[in-house]
Amino acid sequence: MNPIAMSLLLTVALGVFGRTMARKIQLLRALAPADRTNHLKQRLANMFVFAIGQKRLIGRARERSSGIMHALIFWGFCVLLIRSLTLYGQGFYEGFQLPWLGGGHLAGYLYLAVKDVMEGIVLLMVLYAVFRRAVLKPRRLHNTFEAYLVLALIGILMVSDLLLDGARYNLVHLYHNAKTIPFFNHPRYGSEFLWTPVAVGASALISGLGASANAAILATMFWLHICTQLVFLNILPLGKHFHVITALPNVFLKSLGYPHEKAQLLDLEDEAAWEDESLGVNHIHQLNWKQGLDLYTCTECGRCKEVCPTYTTDKPLNLYEFNDKLKHALLANADNIIRRSGLAAARARCGDDEQAAGLAEQMSALNSEKQLIGDIIAADTLWACTTCRACEEVCPVTIEHVPRIIAMRQGQTLMAEAYPKELNPALKGLERNGNPWGIGYDKRADWADGLGVQTMAADADVDYLFWVGCAGSFDDRAKKVSRSLVKILQRAGVRFAILGVEEKCTGDFARRVGNEMLFQMAAQENIATLNRYKVKKIITACPHCLNTLRHEYPQMGGNYEVIHHSEFIAQLVKTGRIELQPSLAGALAYHDPCYLGRYNEIFEQPRSILASVCQDAPRELPRHGRESFCCGAGGGRMWMEETIGKRINLERAEEIAGQNVAHVAVACPFCLTMIEDGMKELEKEELIKTRDIAELVAESMA
Amino acid sequence: MKILTTVKKVVDVELNIHVKDGAIVEDGLQYVINAWDENGVETAVQLKEDSGAETTLVSIGGGDNTDVIRRCYAMGIESGMHIDDPALEKADAFIYARVLQKVFEAGDYDLVITGKQAQDTDNGQTGIILAEYLGLPCVSNVIGIEVLDDKHLKVSRSGDAGTEIVALELPAVVTVDVSINEPRLPQMRGLMMAKKKAIEKMDLTALGTSADEIGCAAPKSEIVAFMATEKRSGGRKFEGDAAEITARVVDLLANEAKVL
Numbered sequence: 001m002n003p004i005a006m007s008l009l010l011t012v013a014l015g016v017f018g019r020t021m022a023r024k025i026q027l028l029r030a031l032a033p034a035d036r037t038n039h040l041k042q043r044l045a046n047m048f049v050f051a052i053g054q055k056r057l058i059g060r061a062r063e064r065s066s067g068i069m070h071a072l073i074f075w076g077f078c079v080l081l082i083r084s085l086t087l088y089g090q091g092f093y094e095g096f097q098l099p100w101l102g103g104g105h106l107a108g109y110l111y112l113a114v115k116d117v118m119e120g121i122v123l124l125m126v127l128y129a130v131f132r133r134a135v136l137k138p139r140r141l142h143n144t145f146e147a148y149l150v151l152a153l154i155g156i157l158m159v160s161d162l163l164l165d166g167a168r169y170n171l172v173h174l175y176h177n178a179k180t181i182p183f184f185n186h187p188r189y190g191s192e193f194l195w196t197p198v199a200v201g202a203s204a205l206i207s208g209l210g211a212s213a214n215a216a217i218l219a220t221m222f223w224l225h226i227c228t229q230l231v232f233l234n235i236l237p238l239g240k241h242f243h244v245i246t247a248l249p250n251v252f253l254k255s256l257g258y259p260h261e262k263a264q265l266l267d268l269e270d271e272a273a274w275e276d277e278s279l280g281v282n283h284i285h286q287l288n289w290k291q292g293l294d295l296y297t298c299t300e301c302g303r304c305k306e307v308c309p310t311y312t313t314d315k316p317l318n319l320y321e322f323n324d325k326l327k328h329a330l331l332a333n334a335d336n337i338i339r340r341s342g343l344a345a346a347r348a349r350c351g352d353d354e355q356a357a358g359l360a361e362q363m364s365a366l367n368s369e370k371q372l373i374g375d376i377i378a379a380d381t382l383w384a385c386t387t388c389r390a391c392e393e394v395c396p397v398t399i400e401h402v403p404r405i406i407a408m409r410q411g412q413t414l415m416a417e418a419y420p421k422e423l424n425p426a427l428k429g430l431e432r433n434g435n436p437w438g439i440g441y442d443k444r445a446d447w448a449d450g451l452g453v454q455t456m457a458a459d460a461d462v463d464y465l466f467w468v469g470c471a472g473s474f475d476d477r478a479k480k481v482s483r484s485l486v487k488i489l490q491r492a493g494v495r496f497a498i499l500g501v502e503e504k505c506t507g508d509f510a511r512r513v514g515n516e517m518l519f520q521m522a523a524q525e526n527i528a529t530l531n532r533y534k535v536k537k538i539i540t541a542c543p544h545c546l547n548t549l550r551h552e553y554p555q556m557g558g559n560y561e562v563i564h565h566s567e568f569i570a571q572l573v574k575t576g577r578i579e580l581q582p583s584l585a586g587a588l589a590y591h592d593p594c595y596l597g598r599y600n601e602i603f604e605q606p607r608s609i610l611a612s613v614c615q616d617a618p619r620e621l622p623r624h625g626r627e628s629f630c631c632g633a634g635g636g637r638m639w640m641e642e643t644i645g646k647r648i649n650l651e652r653a654e655e656i657a658g659q660n661v662a663h664v665a666v667a668c669p670f671c672l673t674m675i676e677d678g679m680k681e682l683e684k685e686e687l688i689k690t691r692d693i694a695e696l697v698a699e700s701m702a
Numbered sequence: 703m704k705i706l707t708t709v710k711k712v713v714d715v716e717l718n719i720h721v722k723d724g725a726i727v728e729d730g731l732q733y734v735i736n737a738w739d740e741n742g743v744e745t746a747v748q749l750k751e752d753s754g755a756e757t758t759l760v761s762i763g764g765g766d767n768t769d770v771i772r773r774c775y776a777m778g779i780e781s782g783m784h785i786d787d788p789a790l791e792k793a794d795a796f797i798y799a800r801v802l803q804k805v806f807e808a809g810d811y812d813l814v815i816t817g818k819q820a821q822d823t824d825n826g827q828t829g830i831i832l833a834e835y836l837g838l839p840c841v842s843n844v845i846g847i848e849v850l851d852d853k854h855l856k857v858s859r860s861g862d863a864g865t866e867i868v869a870l871e872l873p874a875v876v877t878v879d880v881s882i883n884e885p886r887l888p889q890m891r892g893l894m895m896a897k898k899k900a901i902e903k904m905d906l907t908a909l910g911t912s913a914d915e916i917g918c919a920a921p922k923s924e925i926v927a928f929m930a931t932e933k934r935s936g937g938r939k940f941e942g943d944a945a946e947i948t949a950r951v952v953d954l955l956a957n958e959a960k961v962l
Contacts, residue, residue: 268890271894274890274891274894414889414891415891417889424884424886424887431887432714432732433716438716439716440716440717440718441717441732442717517889
């Protein structure tokens with residue numbers, strides 16, 4: 001007990017920590033706004049599942065050992081927080097205990113027992129962590145001094161507390177200082193040391209050193225523990241271990257209702273926004289505060305890059321490095337960002353035009369000298385992303401990488417007009433003829449010739465609109481899928497129609513490449529058409545159309561029930577409206593499209609359909625479900641050349657070919673093209689047939 | 703350097719063109735900038751950006767050409783004029799060239815850039831006739847332009863034997879091929895600015911000429927009628943024994959098609 005020393009330590013340590021934290025929070029507050037305060041219940045549930053429950057650490061089979069290791073250290077830390085408070089109290093009052101956790105309560109004993117075991121476990125986990133880093137060296141990890149320092153500090157915290165208790169045990173039971181050393185000794189529960197086997201074990205290490213040495217160890221370990229903890233606390237915000245503090249709030253504040261923050265519906269008519277260059281993200285201060293918090297929280301664990309289709313095929317996008325670079329840019333510009341936001345607030349209040357212009361000038365003078373794209377993030381890195389969301393799905397702290405990338409693409413396309421020019425033909429095709437192939441819009445319904453499919457223009461009194469999509473309308477391979485789906489719908493007696501030449505590209509790829517103008521033009525036109533026909537239910541075979549119609553059109557006033565053909569067919573089978581023969585011979589594997597699975601949580605329906613068309617049970621690919629591997633076409637990549645590294649579709653085709661299957665089923669026209677092309681490249685297109693589930697179903701209908 | 707660029711509004715050839723009673727069915731058609739002219743505009747804008755050229759655009763006929771001209775503004779053209787007159791309804795390449803001659807003479811241009819042809823008529827004559835009328839040197843099928851000084855260009859063109867490099871003294875006319883560049887796609891900012899820019903609209907009188915002077919009354923060529931290309935009907939498929947099929951095909955070729 002030394003109240004003066006303890007007060008001094010706490011004042012200095014908490015003072016410095018408070019100042020660091022205030023600064024970090026101030027920086028976040030200076031960033032752009034984001035609304036993350038609704039649905040508290042759901043947010044708390046997320047926090048329990050993902051943060052406290054460590055779902056993505058222990059839930060992934062391939063990462064289970066390190067996941068359990070991390071979870072145990074985390075849970076051990078949670079337990080030890082209570083012990084820390086007790087120790088701080090004991091700095092002021094000898095024998096201080098928290099309410100109900102003293103020697104008079106069973107809870108006190110139970111707590112000591114749990115704490116004791118957890119300390120032992122955490123210590124073992126720290127040793128395992130060091131072994132893992134130093135010897136096993138998993139590829140996703142990069143070893144840093146910080147990582148070892150933090151492990152060392154955790155180790156010291158455990159060892160010091162165990163030795164502290166060990167020395168107490170020795171002094172009480174070996175050197176008979178029971179009167180001067182406070183310890184629990186309840187008539188019913190006995191000595192506290194009966195409950196703390198690990199500490200008693202530790203006591204054996206120092207039992208032969210004598211009473212005075214044990215007393216000295218007791219005092220030293222007490223202060224070593226306190227000091228280490230306070231040093232640890234102050235180191236946390238400086239590096240990747242900031243996640244210890246920010247992970248819980250970051251998970252609490254994650255996006256709800258859609259897997260990540262939807263692309264912002266930019267007001268393109270706002271002339272002031274064009275003047276201020278405030279559309280999209282072209283400067284580090286344009287990130288919103290949640291994106292800033294994401295950067296604070298990145299733990300550099302590398303899970304994101306390990307599952308990233310671009311990183312694994314040798315492209316320059318390394319997501320943790322991406323985050324790290326942005327974080328450093330954010331911190332390096334902290335002063336200017338904070339000053340800038342002060343000026344922005346003053347400008348918003350100011351009524352005088354001249355003064356406002358002056359403030360605007362001062363604001364732009366505070367922009368970082370470094371170009372966000374070019375100096376900090378290379379253009380090739382930004383444009384490599386296929387927006388597949390594999391990274392987000394494995395991130396233990398729910399960092400949302402993709403919306404940030406899209407916002408940066410918006411900034412590049414809209415403000416800087418710097419985007420891969422190879423996109424021009426597709427964008428021009430969208431603009432002129434409503435499809436990225438640029439084929440005449442009037443040929444959009446040619447695929448349906450002779451099928452007896454009616455258009456909404458002819459008769460809009462139907463139950464469903466079949467949204468065909470550009471691929472289903474113009475791509476020769478995908479047209480076969482459209483025809484198969486028509487056959488299924490007709491067999492089931494579904495009353496449906498198509499829009500025909502009135503349908504336009506949903507604008508999905510334009511939005512993913514940051515061309516908000518073309519996205520909004522396409523969406524506006526489509527919504528007007530859909531609303532004119534009072535469309536309520538839409539079936540589509542394209543997950544990209546599905547995603548855009550279902551989640552993005554509501555931003556512009558288009559609200560429809562949008563159903564993927566896999567959901568619809570599964571329902572038709574279930575209700576007996578179509579009957580399938582399990583006639584398909586040969587092994588079959590299913591490839592989960594990103595925008596169907598990860599984006600829209602449709603994993604089961606395609607599998608249930610396939611189970612009813614195959615003679616044998618469908619197989620799972622090594623990377624499937626939530627961790628399925630992208631085909632390489634998303635995020636507008638379909639319309640760009642893939643010149644760096646190995647081609648993503650080839651990587652996926654090889655994975656499929658490695659499974660000795662005769663068929664691979666997909667549920668997306670772009671996956672169909674990419675994987676079939678991959679098979680052609682491997683010269684296996686005859687051995688492994690790439691088919692859409694609709695084609696397989698149409699062939700298996702009784 | 704002052705550049706005059708020409709732009710023609712043409713039907714989008716990606717669409718199915720339907721013909722009824724010798725005339726094109728307008729219903730469902732949409733109009734776009736002639737692809738070669740888009741390359742011409744891009745060439746002019748690049749010369750503006752790299753060599754400080756002044757860029758003016760002229761478009762003739764076509765009714766409402768606002769969208770086409772605005773798109774060129776959004777690409778970077780500084781000023782534009784639209785010349786339309788009822789007398790130009792049946793204009794051919796000679797008449798267009800006469801109008802362009804008047805425009806050229808009214809300005810003080812050093813270089814005329816036209817697309818080498820228009821994708822609706824595929825004539826490829828206007829730029830060359832204009833050069834003849836003006837008595838200026840002309841290089842056609844241009845695939846590259848390098849500015850040597852105020853008065854001299856080094857121009858490359860695609861010729862029979864390969865790329866030809868031509869030294870060109872200004873003023874001159876060039877007609878460009880699509881391979882000269884990749885036209886930029888106008889973006890929102892440019893399109894918004896373009897909306898605010900004026901388009902100078904003129905009829906022949908305002909241009910300082912008349913229908914008679916440029917020969918509207920007697921075009922040298924006239925489109926009499928349009929005809930739709932014949933649709934190929936699907937072929938016949940034969941399956942089965944190769945020898946039988948061969949005999950059957952030979953029989954059909956001899957007796958039905960009567961080509962053997």
